[in-house]
Every structure is written in C-alpha cells, then in structure tokens.
Amino acid sequence: xxxxxxxxxxxxxxxxxxxxxxxxxxxxxxxxxxxxxxxxxxxxxxxxxxxxxxxxxxxxxxxxxxxxxxxxxxxxxxxxxxxxxxxxxxxxxxxxxxxxxxxxxxxxxxxxxxx
Numbered sequence: 202x203x204x205x206x207x208x209x210x211x212x213x214x215x216x217x218x219x220x221x222x223x224x225x226x227x228x229x230x231x232x233x234x235x236x237x238x239x240x241x242x243x244x245x246x247x248x249x250x251x252x253x254x255x256x257x258x259x260x261x262x263x264x265x266x267x268x269x270x271x272x273x274x275x276x277x278x279x280x281x282x283x284x285x286x287x288x289x290x291x292x293x294x295x296x297x298x299x300x301x302x303x304x305x306x307x308x309x310x311x312x313x314x315x316x
Contacts, residue, residue: 204240207306208248208263215258215307222313227258229312233268235304239286242267265306272298 211230219227234242246263253259271301272288273280280291283289288298 204244205248206253207240208245208252211245211249211263211308212252212258214255214310215261216256217309219257219313223314223316224257224311225316226314227261227311228264228314229262230258230308231264231310231312232266232306232308234281234306235266235268235270235302237270237283237286237300237304238306261312268302270300270304271304272300274298 205222215227215230218224233305234240242263242265245265249261249263253261269282271280272283272290273291274290274295275297277290277293279290280294280301281296283296288296290298
C-alpha cells in the first residue's frame with residue numbers, strides 16, 4: 202500500500218476512535234511499522250499531516266517506529282535479517298523462510314485532548 206493511501210486509512214481510524222471518545226483534538230498518534238512493508242515512516246508522516254488538515258487531527262504528530270523483522274530459514278534453520286525485503290538465506294541460499302515477528306502496521310496509542 203502506498204504511503205498516501207495508508208495515511209488516509211490511519212486518519213480514518215484515528216478520527217473514528219476520536220469521535221467515539223468525544224475528543225476535541227488529537228495531539229499524537231503512536232504505533233509501529235514493520236520494515237517488510239517497504240514504506241518510509243517519514244513519508245507516511247508527511248502524507249498524514251497533509252490529509253489531517255482541517256480535521257481534529259491537524260498538527261498531530263505521527264510517531265511511527267520502524268520494527269525490524271528477522272526470518273528463520275526452513276531449510277537450514279539459520280536466523281537472518283532479510284535484505285531489501287528478500288527472503289534469501291545467507292547460509293544456504295534458500296528462499297523458504299518464516300518471518301519471526303508481526304508484519305504490517307499497528308496504531309498503539311492516541312494522545313488526545315478531551316472535550
């Protein structure tokens with residue numbers, strides 16, 4: 202998913218949650234992004250800021266930390282950090298591996314100002 206589309210989805214979720222909690226203003230959105238998604242947190246923050254203009258999330262900080270995901274080779278059992286999102290075992294050359302951490306993205310917390 203492209204950063205712009207993902208930023209819109211994040212904003213939608215944030216605004217939905219903020220409405221449910223009678224939020225006056227969203228100050229910050231915190232979460233994580235797996236490096237396997239091949240997205241740049243800085244670009245995501247830029248698109249989020251642009252899409253948040255005119256909403257209660259305008260000016261909110263998007264604080265997304267990049268999470269590294271290791272892989273375990275199914276052929277030899279080696280644990281390695283995939284390079285450039287390619288599952289290629291440095292020990293044996295196999296491309297069959299299991300990722301050892303969650304992939305995707307998650308929003309963990311909102312910093313809000315209540316009504």
